[in-house]
Amino acid sequence: MASSILHRATGVALALGGLWLAWWLIAAASGPDAFATAQAFSGSIIGRLFLFGFTWALMFHLLNGIRHLVWDAGYGFDVGTSTKSGWAAVIGSVALTLLAWVIGYSVMGG
Numbered sequence: 803m804a805s806s807i808l809h810r811a812t813g814v815a816l817a818l819g820g821l822w823l824a825w826w827l828i829a830a831a832s833g834p835d836a837f838a839t840a841q842a843f844s845g846s847i848i849g850r851l852f853l854f855g856f857t858w859a860l861m862f863h864l865l866n867g868i869r870h871l872v873w874d875a876g877y878g879f880d881v882g883t884s885t886k887s888g889w890a891a892v893i894g895s896v897a898l899t900l901l902a903w904v905i906g907y908s909v910m911g912g
Contacts (some may be wrong), residue, residue: 805888809866812859819856857902862895 806846843849869887872878878887 805866805869808892809870812863812866814876815856815859816863819852819859820859822852822856854899854903857896858899861898861902862891864893865891865898
């Protein structure tokens with residue numbers, strides 16, 4: 803039940819993140835001043851926290867979506883397997899998020 807609710811919540815977070823991405827792209831197309839504003843927000847503490855949360859929501863939604871595809875194939879419905887796969891999605895999403903941010907910062911030279 804908790805992973806189902808979390809899957810829905812991350813879907814909403816991804817929709818909000820999509821609005822942020824659209825704002826960023828429109829700002830990039832609008833000129834240097836608008837883009838500088840979008841970049842300033844994205845680089846702020848609040849912006850980075852938002853982007854980190856967006857990254858985690860993306861990773862969780864991806865892994866839990868794969869879990870649902872396995873269910874659609876008719877596997878993993880027993881309580882033990884369902885609980886383990888739910889925890890795997892949560893732990894895997896945290897690990898993938900951290901990995902993505904570590905790689906991102908190392909590529910940026912930070």
